[in-house]
Amino acid sequence: xxxxxxxxxxxxxxxxxxxxxxxxxxxxxxxxxxxxxxxxxxxxxxxxxxxxxxxxxxxxxxxxxxxxxxxxxxxxxxxxxxxxxxxxxxxxxxxxxxxxxxxxxxxxxxxxxxxxxxxxxxxxxxxxxxxxxxxxxxxxxxxxxxxxxxxxxxxxxxxxxxxxxxxxxxxxxxxxxxxxxxxxxxxxxxxxxxxxxxxxxxxxxxxxxxxxxxxxxxxxxxxxxxxxxxxxxxxxxxxxxxxxxxxxxxxxxxxxxxxxxxxxxxxxxxxxxxxxxxxxxxxxxxxxxxxxxxxxxxxxxxxxxxxxxxxxxxxxxxxxxxxxxxxx
Ligand SMILES: NC(=O)c1ccc[n+]([C@@H]2O[C@H](COP(=O)([O-])OP(=O)(O)OC[C@H]3O[C@@H](n4cnc5c(N)ncnc54)[C@H](O)[C@@H]3O)[C@@H](O)[C@H]2O)c1
Numbered sequence: 354x355x356x357x358x359x360x361x362x363x364x365x366x367x368x369x370x371x372x373x374x375x376x377x378x379x380x381x382x383x384x385x386x387x388x389x390x391x392x393x394x395x396x397x398x399x400x401x402x403x404x405x406x407x408x409x410x411x412x413x414x415x416x417x418x419x420x421x422x423x424x425x426x427x428x429x430x431x432x433x434x435x436x437x438x439x440x441x442x443x444x445x446x447x448x449x450x451x452x453x454x455x456x457x458x459x460x461x462x463x464x465x466x467x468x469x470x471x472x473x474x475x476x477x478x479x480x481x482x483x484x485x486x487x488x489x490x491x492x493x494x495x496x497x498x499x500x501x502x503x504x505x506x507x508x509x510x511x512x513x514x515x516x517x518x519x520x521x522x523x524x525x526x527x528x529x530x531x532x533x534x535x536x537x538x539x540x541x542x543x544x545x546x547x548x549x550x551x552x553x554x555x556x557x558x559x560x561x562x563x564x565x566x567x568x569x570x571x572x573x574x575x576x577x578x579x580x581x582x583x584x585x586x587x588x589x590x591x592x593x594x595x596x597x598x599x600x601x602x603x604x605x606x607x608x609x610x611x612x613x614x615x616x617x618x619x620x621x622x623x624x625x626x627x628x629x630x631x632x633x634x635x636x637x638x639x640x641x642x643x644x645x646x647x648x649x650x651x652x653x654x655x656x657x658x659x660x661x662x663x664x665x666x667x668x669x670x671x672x673x674x675x676x677x678x679x680x681x
Contacts, residue, residue, distance in 0.1 A: 355675040357454035365668040371466035383630025409655035416663035418442035465494025468574035471649035473502040476572035480549035487555035488512035488521035495552035564589035588614035594648035
């Protein structure tokens with residue numbers, strides 16, 4: 354069995370590759386050829402945390418495994434990321450353990466990559482200004498992914514916390530130096546009025562920008578709100594947009610961004626009938642006009658983790674990378 358570090362995952366799965374893997378993973382999911390039950394969430398209320406257990410099997414990618422990801426809300430105050438994760442893979446022919454690997458960076462990579470895939474399929478080709486709201490681990494890879502698929506000249510990273518903006522600048526300087534010359538930071542989300550692409554990656558429970566400011570033709574990726582009580586999108590924008598989901602059932606069960614406006618009668622269930630995998634495979638249309646507002650909402654799916662994990666494992670075997678573990 355192989356143990357693979359964050360550095361291995363980073364080196365072996367570049368963002369552009371991960372974006373294409375996400376198109377395949379979600380096309381397989383939407384075609385009904387994957388198994389990925391709703392994740393099991395175990396609350397740890399004493400420490401304001403949740404542990405999520407996320408298994409999946411994607412036969413077309415030979416990818417079978419599990420991610421354990423924890424979200425502990427007090428961590429930023431301790432100088433720690435909110436999210437830590439571990440991915441484990443088993444052989445789909447024999448069930449033998451194949452690998453354990455860092456899932457923390459892998460999560461940020463695949464969450465960015467699926468927004469990259471959505472941006473590639475839905476955003477206007479001439480998109481030049483990106484506004485990313487929420488500057489934690491996911492905000493960084495949202496920016497990297499959008500820049501991988503569109504000619505972005507200006508990235509405005511927004512956060513209510515100045516320290517988060519400083520940390521984002523440090524991470525981009527260290528890990529994504531190609532983005533640095535385009536990066537601005539701000540605490541004012543009204544800059545969405547200048548955006549061609551908006552990403553939201555916050556832990557907010559209330560909408561993080563004003564819907565009235567969003568220009569026609571904007572594409573939005575929303576990856577934050579992953580419980581029915583969390584909301585980062587204004588209901589008006591959900592009502593106005595052409596909505597594409599990562600997985601309809603999971604998004605309607607988990608995403609406050611959809612559930613809250615549905616409960617308030619502000620949107621119709623009929624609006625939520627399109628998945629990214631349908632657009633990726635050509636089974637459903639993407640953007641149909643330059644003025645349309647498109648919205649991709651993801652809650653995350655284990656197919657993403659096992660497909661990227663399997664790719665990293667195969668590359669590691671080919672290169673002889675990683676540390677071999679003998680569990681006897
Ligand atoms: N869709 C997916 O697949 C997926 C995957 C991983 C994480 N997530 C979710 O994405 C969110 C962000 O994750 P992270 O790891 O970057 O968390 P993080 O805690 O590192 O960063 C979140 C940032 O959002 C900022 N923020 C909160 N409210 C805000 C507001 N109103 N306006 C602007 N900024 C605000 C915080 O200050 C913080 O810097 C979380 O809710 C997480 O659960 C989704």
